[in-house]
Amino acid sequence: MRLAILRLNIVPDETTNDSTTRGKQVNTIADSLDANLFSAVGQCLDCTDPQEKIALTTALASRFASGQFDFADSSSPSPIANPGRPSRPLLVDPRHLPQRKLGSSEGRVALIHAVAHIEFNAINLALDAVYRFRGLPLEYYFDWIGIAADEARHFSLLSARLAELGYAYGDFDAHDGLWEMAVKTAGSCLARMALVPRVLEARGLDVTPGMIMRLRAVGDLQTVAILEVILDEEVAHVAAGSRWFAWCCAQIGSDPANTFDELLALHLRGSLRGPFNTEARLRAGFSELELERIAAMVPA
Numbered sequence: 462m463r464l465a466i467l468r469l470n471i472v473p474d475e476t477t478n479d480s481t482t483r484g485k486q487v488n489t490i491a492d493s494l495d496a497n498l499f500s501a502v503g504q505c506l507d508c509t510d511p512q513e514k515i516a517l518t519t520a521l522a523s524r525f526a527s528g529q530f531d532f533a534d535s536s537s538p539s540p541i542a543n544p545g546r547p548s549r550p551l552l553v554d555p556r557h558l559p560q561r562k563l564g565s566s567e568g569r570v571a572l573i574h575a576v577a578h579i580e581f582n583a584i585n586l587a588l589d590a591v592y593r594f595r596g597l598p599l600e601y602y603f604d605w606i607g608i609a610a611d612e613a614r615h616f617s618l619l620s621a622r623l624a625e626l627g628y629a630y631g632d633f634d635a636h637d638g639l640w641e642m643a644v645k646t647a648g649s650c651l652a653r654m655a656l657v658p659r660v661l662e663a664r665g666l667d668v669t670p671g672m673i674m675r676l677r678a679v680g681d682l683q684t685v686a687i688l689e690v691i692l693d694e695e696v697a698h699v700a701a702g703s704r705w706f707a708w709c710c711a712q713i714g715s716d717p718a719n720t721f722d723e724l725l726a727l728h729l730r731g732s733l734r735g736p737f738n739t740e741a742r743l744r745a746g747f748s749e750l751e752l753e754r755i756a757a758m759v760p761a
Contacts, residue, residue, distance in 0.1 A: 496530065498530035498532055499534065504517060505521055506544055509547055549632075554636065563675050570626050573622055574628065574630065574635075577619035587612055593650075597705075598708075604701040604704075618691075622683060622687060638661070642661055643657060651710065654709060655724045656728055656729070659746075660729060664734075665691075665692070665695050666741040667736065672688055676688070696744050696745050697745075699746065703746025718748060733760075735759045737752065737755065739752060
């Protein structure tokens with residue numbers, strides 16, 4: 462995933478076109494990060510302002526790629542709590558979120574907002590995967606820091622699209638399902654890799670093609686272009702989850718397919734939904750056996 466870091470661009474400051482001023486702002490943000498990797502990641506994770514979080518996460522990835530952090534694990538990670546996030550959107554039970562039709566302009570914006578909310582949560586999830594799990598191979602941190610920066614870029618694209626349509630992140634209610642799973646898996650990197658990237662984020666591989674088709678049908682080609690970028694890059698993100706899940710299983714001598722099956726039965730029995738994007742999931746590291754077992758768990 463080193464390429465994921467190297468392709469990043471610093472998020473521009475839209476209030477100025479002066480490249481010198483912009484460069485100074487970026488340097489100031491980068492300089493504000495602690496020299497210790499885990500402390501710096503904690504700074505990004507705790508940041509509540511979305512634009513500051515994007516800038517910090519992008520700077521984190523740039524500095525990490527340049528080898529500017531030390532890995533001294535001088536303190537244990539803090540117990541998991543709510544990550545840094547703005548006061549809006551209001552987080553509600555998913556059952557209380559209104560169902561809007563994509564044919565209306567408000568329905569289309571609500572869909573974009575929902576995806577933006579997923580991407581914002583994905584920034585925090587990737588950062589927490591770095592912060593919480595210590596003593597892992599260097600490539601693990603390359604993967605998840607690169608993914609955090611990718612998710613920050615995705616959120617930035619969607620936020621800009623919302624602004625073009627006269628809205629902002631926080632204008633619609635949302636739910637906290639993604640972070641709830643992070644809390645449940647805070648004690649196990651193996652469980653985190655299995656249930657966040659390989660279940661919750663993998664669901665995006667299944668549903669995004671349908672979103673693209675529906676948005677194309679109503680002529681929203683700008684949002685289609687953004688979702689196509691996200692879909693393409695999310696395959697690699699889920700693949701990282703598959704890779705590190707398999708690595709964690711190897712450390713304890715467990716079979717990945719059987720272990721994944723057991724975790725799904727324990728945490729998600731009756732809640733899996735199809736259909737599944739088989740081609741994308743295979744590229745993301747799922748085996749044919751795993752896909753057969755997942756399909757068998759979907760309620761009739």
